[in-house]
Amino acid sequence: MKIGILGSGDVAKSLGRGFLSEGNEVMLGSRSPEKLSTWTAESGNGASSGTFAETAEFGEVVVLAVHGTASVDVIEMAGADNFKGKVVMDATNPLDMSAMPPRLVGGLGSSSGELIQNALPGAFVGKAFNTVGNSQFYKPEFAGGPPDMFICGNDANAKTEVSRICNDFGWNSIDVGGIDLSHYLEATAMVWIITAFAGNHWDQAFKLLRN
Numbered sequence: 001m002k003i004g005i006l007g008s009g010d011v012a013k014s015l016g017r018g019f020l021s022e023g024n025e026v027m028l029g030s031r032s033p034e035k036l037s038t039w040t041a042e043s044g045n046g047a048s049s050g051t052f053a054e055t056a057e058f059g060e061v062v063v064l065a066v067h068g069t070a071s072v073d074v075i076e077m078a079g080a081d082n083f084k085g086k087v088v089m090d091a092t093n094p095l096d097m098s099a100m101p102p103r104l105v106g107g108l109g110s111s112s113g114e115l116i117q118n119a120l121p122g123a124f125v126g127k128a129f130n131t132v133g134n135s136q137f138y139k140p141e142f143a144g145g146p147p148d149m150f151i152c153g154n155d156a157n158a159k160t161e162v163s164r165i166c167n168d169f170g171w172n173s174i175d176v177g178g179i180d181l182s183h184y185l186e187a188t189a190m191v192w193i194i195t196a197f198a199g200n201h202w203d204q205a206f207k208l209l210r211n
């Protein structure tokens with residue numbers, strides 16, 4: 001499958017490596033695609049880079065892995081038509097990075113997931129991979145077994161696809177509900193971030209324990 005990942009940072013590269021390991025073709029997108037030349041060379045066959053528009057057009061599934069407060073601008077640059085009818089996996093968190101740890105911006109109704117879905121009425125947004133650090137995205141190994149990935153979105157087929165990706169990457173997925181609940185996933189990411197900063201725990205992930 002062709003996966004278009006909008007982003008040039010650690011999240012895009014880590015997801016890209018995972019998708020390549022699963023036998024997909026991957027294009028990473030940036031305003032300056034040339035800065036991804038080392039990543040594409042190191043990643044080998046199936047890896048490429050392009051502009052945001054080229055990447056969104058390329059992807060049969062498109063992933064948003066850009067700065068969370070820039071998502072809507074990136075969609076404008078990419079062209080909403082290039083997402084039409086596609087599953088869009090949103091890994092973003094809208095963070096104010098002016099101090100550390102960062103602070104969450106947005107809330108119910110103005111979360112990153114909702115803004116992305118509103119900007120892409122012809123596409124099907126499924127939020128995932130925003131509640132864990134990128135070093136654990138692919139085949140994480142924990143003594144307690146596979147961790148849980150919280151996902152949300154409005155479209156059942158999109159959530160089935162996003163859930164399959166989570167499973168392929170070594171996660172259980174937990175469907176939290178519609179994209180209107182995106183803010184709660186973004187706030188959950190803050191729990192991960194605050195506890196990671198407090199204890200220098202970058203190798204942690206969530207798991208719901210149930211009887």
Ligand SMILES: NC(=O)c1ccc[n+]([C@@H]2O[C@H](COP(=O)([O-])OP(=O)(O)OC[C@H]3O[C@@H](n4cnc5c(N)ncnc54)[C@H](OP(=O)(O)O)[C@@H]3O)[C@@H](O)[C@H]2O)c1
Nearest residue numbers: 007008009010011030031065066067068070092093133134
């Ligand atoms: N870091 C993690 O472990 C982690 C884990 C889960 C989720 N997340 C979330 O995943 C997303 C990506 O995180 P990251 O750490 O890989 O990278 P990042 O530094 O948050 O974002 C880098 C990307 O955002 C784009 N960007 C930044 N400002 C922009 C603007 N004003 N207009 C257009 N594009 C802009 C950059 O485009 P150019 O390539 O053109 O420079 C680049 O592709 C974020 O939303 C983050 O909160 C992060």
